[in-house]
Amino acid sequence: MANNLLKGKKGLIFGALDENSIAWKAAEQAHAEGAEILLTNAPVAMRMGKINELAEKIGAKVVPADATSMDDLNALFDEAESLFGKLDFVLHSIGMSPNVRKGRPYTNLNYSWLDKTYDVSAISFHKIMQVMYNRDLMNEWGSIVALTYMAAQRTFSEYNDMAEAKALLESYARSFGYHFGKKAKVRVNTISQSPTPTTAGTGVSGFDKMLAYGEMMSPLGNATADDCAAYCVMMFSDYTRRITMQNLYNDGGFSNMGIAEEMLEKL
Ligand SMILES: NC(=O)c1ccc[n+]([C@@H]2O[C@H](COP(=O)([O-])OP(=O)(O)OC[C@H]3O[C@@H](n4cnc5c(N)ncnc54)[C@H](O)[C@@H]3O)[C@@H](O)[C@H]2O)c1
Numbered sequence: 001m002a003n004n005l006l007k008g009k010k011g012l013i014f015g016a017l018d019e020n021s022i023a024w025k026a027a028e029q030a031h032a033e034g035a036e037i038l039l040t041n042a043p044v045a046m047r048m049g050k051i052n053e054l055a056e057k058i059g060a061k062v063v064p065a066d067a068t069s070m071d072d073l074n075a076l077f078d079e080a081e082s083l084f085g086k087l088d089f090v091l092h093s094i095g096m097s098p099n100v101r102k103g104r105p106y107t108n109l110n111y112s113w114l115d116k117t118y119d120v121s122a123i124s125f126h127k128i129m130q131v132m133y134n135r136d137l138m139n140e141w142g143s144i145v146a147l148t149y150m151a152a153q154r155t156f157s158e159y160n161d162m163a164e165a166k167a168l169l170e171s172y173a174r175s176f177g178y179h180f181g182k183k184a185k186v187r188v189n190t191i192s193q194s195p196t197p198t199t200a201g202t203g204v205s206g207f208d209k210m211l212a213y214g215e216m217m218s219p220l221g222n223a224t225a226d227d228c229a230a231y232c233v234m235m236f237s238d239y240t241r242r243i244t245m246q247n248l249y250n251d252g253g254f255s256n257m258g259i260a261e262e263m264l265e266k267l
Pocket of ligand 1: 014015016017018020021022023041042045065066067068093094095096120147148149192193194195196198199200201
């Protein structure tokens with residue numbers, strides 16, 4: 001159903017690891033809507049993932065960058081600038097917690113791993129925006145989006161230290177949204193997505209049950225990675241120019257539910 005919504009636009013997409021990644025679907029859909037894209041991911045993901053397959057499919061260049069490294073980010077934006085000049089959209093689709101990965105409970109966190117969780121999953125968003133802001137790399141009416149989860153607002157017992165990372169990420173969208181809006185008419189938002197079966201998603205303990213619970217509690221069912229990609233495309237398009245500093249739910253209605261009939265029947 002491509003409609004050339006992003007014709008002539010140029011964007012940078014962080015975080016496509018494999019075909020399940022939300023960033024992968026976003027890159028495919030943005031390309032189908034006419035955008036030119038630069039892909040990036042952490043150097044380790046180049047070796048373990050399939051990003052080069054995606055790059056070939058959509059005719060994109062790939063530049064490795066650890067999103068926590070200011071040197072890597074500056075080198076990435078050098079490439080982006082020489083390829084495209086200024087950018088029209090950016091997707092931050094990055095998340096990782098060593099505490100989650102290594103099964104540390106929330107009540108016994110390793111604090112140096114917590115620093116890493118924050119750096120990779122939230123501060124990287126500030127770093128990316130800071131580089132773009134100071135180097136004036138976004139076009140007017142450009143759009144910056146990061147992906148988040150509702151554990152920033154409500155407690156999900158197994159989401160661990162990623163809950164605070166997402167709260168910080170969403171706060172950066174509001175705070176930087178102010179500065180970027182004033183300086184360059186650039187909007188900054190987060191999309192809060194349903195549980196989605198990806199590498200990062202399935203790493204959360206009890207993920208299958210969270211998925212089933214979400215499905216039961218959402219009148220429209222869980223939003224898929226493709227649904228999230230479609231929402232990203234809309235947020236990159238000119239139809240959403242004055243939406244900024246928002247946390248936008250893409251969750252089939254889950255965030256406004258209390259209890260559902262199907263759940264009552266189960267209990
Ligand atoms: N899957 C879900 O259930 C779900 C729900 C809500 C929000 N999200 C969010 O969506 C985003 C994308 O995750 P996904 O579910 O597509 O999983 P994914 O595992 O496919 O993507 C996560 C990406 O983060 C990248 N990454 C990790 N460390 C990095 C670093 N230092 N520098 C650069 N990139 C790095 C990984 O290489 C990977 O490509 C994340 O922010 C995640 O928290 C996911």
